[in-house]
Amino acid sequence: MAFNVLISDPLSEDGIQPLRAADNINIKIDTGLSNEELADRIGDFDALLVRSQTQVTRDIISKGKKLKIIGRAGVGVDNIDLNAATEHGIIVVNAPNGNTNSAAEHTMAMIMSLSRNIPQAYHALKNHKWDRKRFVGVELKNKTLGVIGLGRIGTEVTVRAKGQRMNVIAYDPFLTEEKAEKMGIGYGTIEEVLSKADFITIHTPLLKETRHLINARAFQLMKTGVQIVNCARGGIIDEEALYEAITAKKVVGAALDVFEKEPFHDNKLLELPEVIATPHLGASTFEAQESVAVDVSHDVVGFLTGESVQNPVNLPSVPKEIMTKIEPYFNMAEKLGLFLIDLTQEVVEEINIYYAGELSEIEVAPLTRNTVKGLLKRHLGDHVNDVNALYLAERKGITINESKTSKTKGFTNLLTVEVKTKSGKRQVSGTLLNGLGPRIVKVDNYSVDVTPEGHLVFIHHKDQPGVIGRMGSLLAQHQINIATMQVDRSDIGGDAIMMLRVDKHLQENELEELKALAEMYDVTAIDL
Ligand SMILES: NC(=O)c1ccc[n+]([C@@H]2O[C@H](COP(=O)([O-])OP(=O)(O)OC[C@H]3O[C@@H](n4cnc5c(N)ncnc54)[C@H](O)[C@@H]3O)[C@@H](O)[C@H]2O)c1
Numbered sequence: 001m002a003f004n005v006l007i008s009d010p011l012s013e014d015g016i017q018p019l020r021a022a023d024n025i026n027i028k029i030d031t032g033l034s035n036e037e038l039a040d041r042i043g044d045f046d047a048l049l050v051r052s053q054t055q056v057t058r059d060i061i062s063k064g065k066k067l068k069i070i071g072r073a074g075v076g077v078d079n080i081d082l083n084a085a086t087e088h089g090i091i092v093v094n095a096p097n098g099n100t101n102s103a104a105e106h107t108m109a110m111i112m113s114l115s116r117n118i119p120q121a122y123h124a125l126k127n128h129k130w131d132r133k134r135f136v137g138v139e140l141k142n143k144t145l146g147v148i149g150l151g152r153i154g155t156e157v158t159v160r161a162k163g164q165r166m167n168v169i170a171y172d173p174f175l176t177e178e179k180a181e182k183m184g185i186g187y188g189t190i191e192e193v194l195s196k197a198d199f200i201t202i203h204t205p206l207l208k209e210t211r212h213l214i215n216a217r218a219f220q221l222m223k224t225g226v227q228i229v230n231c232a233r234g235g236i237i238d239e240e241a242l243y244e245a246i247t248a249k250k251v252v253g254a255a256l257d258v259f260e261k262e263p264f265h266d267n268k269l270l271e272l273p274e275v276i277a278t279p280h281l282g283a284s285t286f287e288a289q290e291s292v293a294v295d296v297s298h299d300v301v302g303f304l305t306g307e308s309v310q311n312p313v314n315l316p317s318v319p320k321e322i323m324t325k326i327e328p329y330f331n332m333a334e335k336l337g338l339f340l341i342d343l344t345q346e347v348v349e350e351i352n353i354y355y356a357g358e359l360s361e362i363e364v365a366p367l368t369r370n371t372v373k374g375l376l377k378r379h380l381g382d383h384v385n386d387v388n389a390l391y392l393a394e395r396k397g398i399t400i401n402e403s404k405t406s407k408t409k410g411f412t413n414l415l416t417v418e419v420k421t422k423s424g425k426r427q428v429s430g431t432l433l434n435g436l437g438p439r440i441v442k443v444d445n446y447s448v449d450v451t452p453e454g455h456l457v458f459i460h461h462k463d464q465p466g467v468i469g470r471m472g473s474l475l476a477q478h479q480i481n482i483a484t485m486q487v488d489r490s491d492i493g494g495d496a497i498m499m500l501r502v503d504k505h506l507q508e509n510e511l512e513e514l515k516a517l518a519e520m521y522d523v524t525a526i527d528l
């Protein structure tokens with residue numbers, strides 16, 4: 001099967017070699033498309049690769065009928081509608097590590113350019129003005145740099161600023177006193193950092209919570225004479241408030257690589273001599289571009305060829321060593337979900353998943369997704385996948401609970417799936433037998449031993465002599481061969497079950513005839 005990949009922003013040619021080298025991938029490079037053009041063409045593609053320029057909107061995503069993966073060659077995914085991607089079951093991957101160094105270096109270049117008025121002095125000189133007085137700067141040594149957001153880039157900037165003998169103070173919701181101490185920096189609330197810093201640099205993502213994080217109130221808290229750098233995302237600083245703060249002489253310098261609206265031709269901030277700027281160049285180095293393109297290409301090839309991805313954005317990332325442990329259970333988890341929904345045939349209100357034995361010691365989130373995928377698949381078909389299974393369940397009002405226990409009822413590992421419906425609860429348990437694969441070992445309170453594969457028939461009946469014989473004769477009349485058969489009962493003459501594996505799918509009339517036999521309560525055919 002061949003896959004079509006569209007690259008809609010300029011990516012490093014060396015970086016996309018993993019895509020070029022893959023056998024079954026056709027690449028189309030079409031940069032500078034308008035949203036409408038992209039929406040028109042996206043229907044032919046299995047994967048879309050972008051940087052920050054392409055706006056991957058809900059409309060584009062919904063027109064991507066074949067689209068399976070969106071790769072962002074860089075960090076920020078604020079140009080991709082993640083909710084829409086998740087709802088459509090499209091995985092989004094990014095390349096979070098490849099441009100950290102370049103972005104940190106660019107930030108330092110901006111801080112140093114600001115402190116010594118280098119762009120302004122250059123500009124004057126180009127205009128034949130030899131002006132030394134106007135461009136007297138300040139040293140960085142012993143100045144305080146306030147870092148807002150101490151992730152990958154914020155941390156790298158900190159290391160470099162310390163090299164310039166700056167004092168660093170940072171705010172990040174995940175920064176602890178111990179961590180700050182270990183890094184040799186100060187830490188405080190955002191208000192403390194804003195009020196103590198001589199230079200402020202922003203390194204958070206653009207989120208609902210960080211939009212206009214640096215607003216008029218934040219500028220009020222800052223020292224008069226502060227200088228500010230934004231190499232993270234436009235929109236984190238309120239540009240209107242920054243303009244006011246500069247014209248009020250509160251802020252004496254601002255270095256901006258990113259803007260609320262990009263690209264632009266006019267931005268009134270650029271009319272201010274205190275503002276220096278670059279057109280979103282933080283990640284624009286040969287090294288960073290090659291690195292992010294390689295990372296994202298590997299993930300796209302990996303995903304399209306059925307392997308796991310390294311940098312998923314809308315799926316929790318699972319370390320390889322943990323993935324290796326849980327992968328063998330994936331198929332069983334999905335099959336248990338499929339089995340149970342067929343057995344239940346009712347509206348599910350709640351799903352409870354119990355992980356026991358070895359399973360209680362490992363990360364099980366991917367197994368929960370696979371189980372839920374199985375439970376939804378009968379009704380939603382291929383529309384449901386690992387990416388959107390939990391979202392779709394939630395949208396249907398289904399509560400999902402996971403719990404872990406060491407009690408295994410004699411099995412080394414046991415996965416039990418329970419659904420709650422209006423008429424009660426139903427359960428199925430499975431185990432992975434070493435070397436033998438998965439087995440269904442319990443259905444409700446009955447013990448069985450069945451491979452979850454092929455054509456199964458679950459029969460609920462009264463425990464009475466002759467039921468098994470009548471069932472066998474009827475199947476024989478229809479030329480249906482029984483491959484394996486299990487029976488169990490609650491007590492003598494009470495409720496009993498049969499679990500058959502048969503060699504062909506049971507037709508509706510055959511099922512009806514089985515149900516009509518004496519002492520049968522219910523018969524369900526389940527194809528796995
Ligand atoms: N200019 C460029 O070309 C360029 C290049 C690379 C990255 N970026 C941008 O830089 C930013 C940082 O990238 P990164 O790789 O360091 O990301 P990261 O995820 O490693 O770090 C972000 C940090 O921000 C923190 N944070 C979140 N909300 C916060 C808040 N309200 N206040 C303070 N901290 C908060 C997080 O806890 C995290 O530690 C992103 O916006 C990314 O898009 C820009």
Ligand SMILES: O=C(O)[C@H](O)COP(=O)(O)O
Nearest residue numbers: 051052053074075076283
């Ligand atoms: O978030 C990022 O990785 C940077 O903003 C880089 O964006 P770019 O890929 O458009 O240079």
